[in-house]
Amino acid sequence: MLERPPKVIITKIGLDGHDRGSRVIAAYLRDCGMEVVYTPPWQPLAAVVKLAIEEDADVIGISSLATDHLLVPKLIGALRAAGAAEVQVVVGGIVPPADEARLLESGVARVFHPGASLQEVADGMRALAGRARAAQEGAAT
Amino acid sequence: MNQPIHPFADELAEGEARWANAFAAASAAPGRISNRSGVEIKPLYTPRDWAGGNYADALGFPGEYPFTRGIYASMHRGRAWTQRQLVGLGVPEDYNARLKDLLAHGATAISLIPCNSVFRGYDADEVDAELLGTCGTVVNTVEDMERALEGVPLERISCAMNDPSPFTLLAMLLAVARRRGIAVARITGTSNQSDCISHFVANHMFFRIALPGARRILVDHIDFANRELPGWNPLSVVGQHMQQAGATPAEAMALTLSSALQYAEDCIARGLDPDVFLPRFTFFFDISISFFEEVAKFRAGRRLWARLARERLGARDPRAWRFKFHAQTSGVDLTRQQPLNNIARVTAQAIAGIFGGLQSLHTDSYDEVLSTPTGEAARIAVATQNILREEAHLVDVIDPLGGSYYVEALTDEMERRIEALIAKVDAAGGMYAAVEQGVVQGMIGESARRFQDAVESGRQTVVGVNAYRTAEASAALRPLEYPERSRISAQLARLAEFKARRAQGAVANALGELARAAQGSANLFAAVLAAVEAGATHGEVCATLRRELGFGQPLTVV
Numbered sequence: 001m002l003e004r005p006p007k008v009i010i011t012k013i014g015l016d017g018h019d020r021g022s023r024v025i026a027a028y029l030r031d032c033g034m035e036v037v038y039t040p041p042w043q044p045l046a047a048v049v050k051l052a053i054e055e056d057a058d059v060i061g062i063s064s065l066a067t068d069h070l071l072v073p074k075l076i077g078a079l080r081a082a083g084a085a086e087v088q089v090v091v092g093g094i095v096p097p098a099d100e101a102r103l104l105e106s107g108v109a110r111v112f113h114p115g116a117s118l119q120e121v122a123d124g125m126r127a128l129a130g131r132a133r134a135a136q137e138g139a140a141t
Numbered sequence: 142m143n144q145p146i147h148p149f150a151d152e153l154a155e156g157e158a159r160w161a162n163a164f165a166a167a168s169a170a171p172g173r174i175s176n177r178s179g180v181e182i183k184p185l186y187t188p189r190d191w192a193g194g195n196y197a198d199a200l201g202f203p204g205e206y207p208f209t210r211g212i213y214a215s216m217h218r219g220r221a222w223t224q225r226q227l228v229g230l231g232v233p234e235d236y237n238a239r240l241k242d243l244l245a246h247g248a249t250a251i252s253l254i255p256c257n258s259v260f261r262g263y264d265a266d267e268v269d270a271e272l273l274g275t276c277g278t279v280v281n282t283v284e285d286m287e288r289a290l291e292g293v294p295l296e297r298i299s300c301a302m303n304d305p306s307p308f309t310l311l312a313m314l315l316a317v318a319r320r321r322g323i324a325v326a327r328i329t330g331t332s333n334q335s336d337c338i339s340h341f342v343a344n345h346m347f348f349r350i351a352l353p354g355a356r357r358i359l360v361d362h363i364d365f366a367n368r369e370l371p372g373w374n375p376l377s378v379v380g381q382h383m384q385q386a387g388a389t390p391a392e393a394m395a396l397t398l399s400s401a402l403q404y405a406e407d408c409i410a411r412g413l414d415p416d417v418f419l420p421r422f423t424f425f426f427d428i429s430i431s432f433f434e435e436v437a438k439f440r441a442g443r444r445l446w447a448r449l450a451r452e453r454l455g456a457r458d459p460r461a462w463r464f465k466f467h468a469q470t471s472g473v474d475l476t477r478q479q480p481l482n483n484i485a486r487v488t489a490q491a492i493a494g495i496f497g498g499l500q501s502l503h504t505d506s507y508d509e510v511l512s513t514p515t516g517e518a519a520r521i522a523v524a525t526q527n528i529l530r531e532e533a534h535l536v537d538v539i540d541p542l543g544g545s546y547y548v549e550a551l552t553d554e555m556e557r558r559i560e561a562l563i564a565k566v567d568a569a570g571g572m573y574a575a576v577e578q579g580v581v582q583g584m585i586g587e588s589a590r591r592f593q594d595a596v597e598s599g600r601q602t603v604v605g606v607n608a609y610r611t612a613e614a615s616a617a618l619r620p621l622e623y624p625e626r627s628r629i630s631a632q633l634a635r636l637a638e639f640k641a642r643r644a645q646g647a648v649a650n651a652l653g654e655l656a657r658a659a660q661g662s663a664n665l666f667a668a669v670l671a672a673v674e675a676g677a678t679h680g681e682v683c684a685t686l687r688r689e690l691g692f693g694q695p696l697t698v699v
Contacts, residue, residue: 014272015257017340020386020473023586024593042261066257067275067513067623074269096512114477114510115606118597 006034006129010061011048012041013075014068021093022063028118029125045071049078052087058129059109064093073106080107086135088128092121147192157187176434177592178391180554186546191553193544199444199553203539205459207447209440209552210540211498212463217536223501224526225301225467229254229277230513231624232632233288236278240293242516246523250501251293252301252333253310255280260305262350262687264680265629265636274624276513279632281679282639286313287320296323300330301467306337306350306358308666309682311373312673319674329372331423331467335359336379338400338572342581343382350683354690356573358665359404360411365666367417374423376404377467383581384427385473387589390438391555395562396572396581397424398446402563403572405454415454419461428494429471430486433551436542439466439497441556467501468494475510478605483507488525495535496542502526636678643676651675652685659689 010026012019019041026038037055039048052060060079062072069091079087091103092112100111109128112121147153164184174182183190201207204214213219224247228239240251256277258268264281265273273279280286290300295318304310311332315325334340337355350358359376366375380388380397388396401422408418424442428435443464450462470490475483484507491504504522506514514522529535542548569575576582595601602608651672658668665686672682 015261015268016276018385020589024387024589027586027590028593067272070271070275070623071269074271094510094512114475115603117607118593 004035006059006126007037007055007057008034008059008061008125008129009037009039009048009051009055009057010063011039011043011051012063012068013043013045013048014064014066014071015042016064016066016068017041018065019063021065022061025061025063025092025118025121029122032122034122034125034129045075045078048075049082049084052079053082053084057087058132059088059090059125061090061092061125064091064095066094069093069095069099069103072103072108076107086132086139088132090125090128092116147188147194149188153187153189157185157189160185176390177429177431178389178434178438178555178558180391180434180551180558182551186550188546191546191549193549200543200549206451206462207444208463209444210543212443212465212500216498216539217495217530218539221530221536222495222499223250223299223467224248224523225250225252225299225501225503227252227254227303227469227503228519229256229303231274232279232628233285235274235624235628236289237291237293239516239519240289243519243523244293244298246520247527248523250299250301250330252303252503253278253280253289254303255310259310259679260303262680262683264678265633267680270629270633273629273632279629280310280313281636283313283316283320283673283676284635284639286310286317290314290317295321296327298329300328301333302330303333305334305340306355306362307669307682307686308332308335308358308362309669309673309679312666312670312682313679315370315670316674325369326371328370331374331377332362332366333377333425333467334379335362335376336382336400336404336425338403338576339379339382339397342576343386343388343585350686351691352573352576354659354686356407357690358686360407360413361664362666363404363408363418363421364411364413365664365670366421367413374421374465376421377423377425378404379425381425381427381469383585384429385471386585387592388585389588390429390431390434391558392562392584392588393427394438394442394555395559396566396584397426398442398449398559399563399566399572399575401446402449402453405450406571409454415450415456416458416461419450419454419456420458420463422465423500424464424466426466426468426494427471427473428468428490428497430474430490430493432489432493433548434555435490435493436496436548437551437555439468439494439499440540440543440548440552441559443498444552445556445559465500467503468497468499469503470494470505472505472509475505475507476603476605477510479611480507480511482605483510484521484525487522488529491525491529492535495529496540498540639676640678647675648672648677648681652677652681655682655685656689659686 010022026036030036088109090110095111200209203211203216254277256279265279302310318328363375366373378397378401380393383396384393446464447462450456470487474486487504504525506518506522508518566575569580599607655668655672658665
C-alpha cells in the first residue's frame, strides 16, 4: 500500500478536443480515492511536464482519440530532459496496434484500449503509481 | 395526449389482466427494464397504451403538420435518403481519390472533414507536423480546396462542409465555384458543425473564437446564406456531439431543440424572418443501438419541433416547421474487441435511423474504433446502406413502425421527457445561459458516467467487452496508414509557396477589412469570403478573428 494516494494527471495533448473518456476516467479515479489533476484538452507538452513536476505526479494519463498519441514520445523525451523520468505515462483511447508498439518502445508504461473496464484502468494506475514511487526512492538513495 | 375511451375497453382490461397473470407465472423474476433515457419499458403494449384515437392531431399524414410520420409526403418511397459518408484524410489529393471512390460506389453527396489543425483554426505550418493529415484533410487555402474537389461536379452534388465558425471552408468552396464559372447560387449543401454551442459543451473541437463572437458570426452566416445562397443550409444543429459525449437520447434531442430555439431567437432579434430562415435549419443526430428508443426519439423530436416552430417561433410557412435531419450511427457503441461485429451494430443503428425518418445518413465503418477508416471498411459502410434500401426493402412503406402500440406510447413518453428538459433550459435563461452556468455539461457528464457504470456492472451487455468474450487477434486488421511524411512536407512547401506568391497587398487589405468588420457590425461572413478570395489562408482568417473577438476557453465540468 502507498502511504499517500496515487497522484494522477488526466490530460489531452495535441489538437483533438473529444473529452468524454478523460472526464469519465478522471471522475472514476477520484471516486477510487486517487488524487486527480484534470486539465482541459490541447495542453502544450511543456505545460504537462511543468504540471507533473509541480504536482509531484506519479502517473500522467493521456487520452487520445484522434492521433494525438503520436506526440507522446516527444512528451516522454521532455519529461526525461526535465529530470522527471520516474513519472509513468499511460495512453488511453484509439491507438492502432503498430502505434502501440512504438509507444511502448518510447517508454509509455501502458496503453488502454476501448473496452478496458474502469476497474482495470484504476488497478493499472495504482500499480504504476507504486512503480513511480519506487523509482523515485531508488533515485533518492 | 388525451385518449378517447376505446370501444372495447372492458374486454381489453380483462384480457390484459389475464395476460399479466400468465406473464408473471411464466417469468421467474420479471425484472424492470429502462431505456437509456430512463423510460421504463413494459413487456407488452396494447390499445390501452395507445389506441390511435388522436391520430389526426398526434400523427397526421406524411408531409403534414405535425409531421410525426415524416416531413415529406413521399418520404423514402419517393426518394431514398442521401448517402453522405464523412471523408477526410491526408492531403487534398488523398481526399480527392477517396471521394471519387465513394461516389463510384453509390454515395450521392460529399462531405469534407478537415484535419484537426484546421478545426482548431490553424494552418499546417502552425502545429506539430506529426499530426497533419492523420485525422482529416489538410485544407488551408483556396488552392487546396481546388485540388480536393478536382473533378467533382459542384453544380450537381451536395457538399457538406465540416466547417465551424468562421466558415472558411464554405468560403473556399464558393471561391472554387466562382473560379470554375459556377454561380454560387447553384451550390447546394450544409454547413455542418455550425452549431457553436455543441462544440463548447460537448466535443470541444472547434474553439477558434470565444462564444459571443461565434454567436454573432453564426447569425451573420445565416443572414448571408438567406440572401446569397438559396441552395445552402447554413445551420446544422448538432445533437450528435452531445449524445456521443454521454447525453441520453432524450437529453440529446432536448438540448438540440433548445439550441435551435436559441439560434432562431437570435435570428429573430436580428430582424430575420422565421419563414425565411427556418426552412434551412437542419439537424444532425447520433443513432445509438437502443433501437426503439432512437425511433421514438426521432418521431418525438420531429413532432415537437413542428409545434415549437409554429407556436413559439411564429413561423407560418409549413416548410419552416419541417424537421430535416442527417444522422450518423454511433461510434461510441462500436467495440475494438471482435471489430467485425461492428458491421452488425451499424446495421441495427442504421435501420433505427431509417425508421426514424432521416433525410441523410452516414454509416460508420467497422474499423473506426481502430483508426481513421480504411478504404475497404468505408465501402462496406456504403454497401450496408444499399443493402438496407434495395435488398431489405426498408423504403417501401412510409413510417412503417407508426401505429405500433409500443412505438407510439414510447414516442409520447419521449416527447414528454424532451419537453421537460427543454423547460429546464428555458428556466436557466436559454441555451447560452445554461451552458455558461454549466447546467448542460453537468447533465451530459452524469449521464456518461451512469452509462459507463451500467457497462461496468454488466447491466448493459456489450458483446465482446463484458460478455461473450473471446481470445482474438485484432492486430490482424490493417489500420489505415498515415500519410507519408514526404506528402506532408510537400503540402507544407506548397503552403509556403502559396503565401509567397499571392498579392500581399490585397491579402493585407482584406484581413484589415475583416478586423474592421469584427470591430463594427458589418457581415463577418462576407468579410471572410472576401479575405479567402484575396488569398488569405484559413489560419490567417482565424487568427484575425481570435485577436478581435477573443479565444474561446473550454467550458468543462468534471
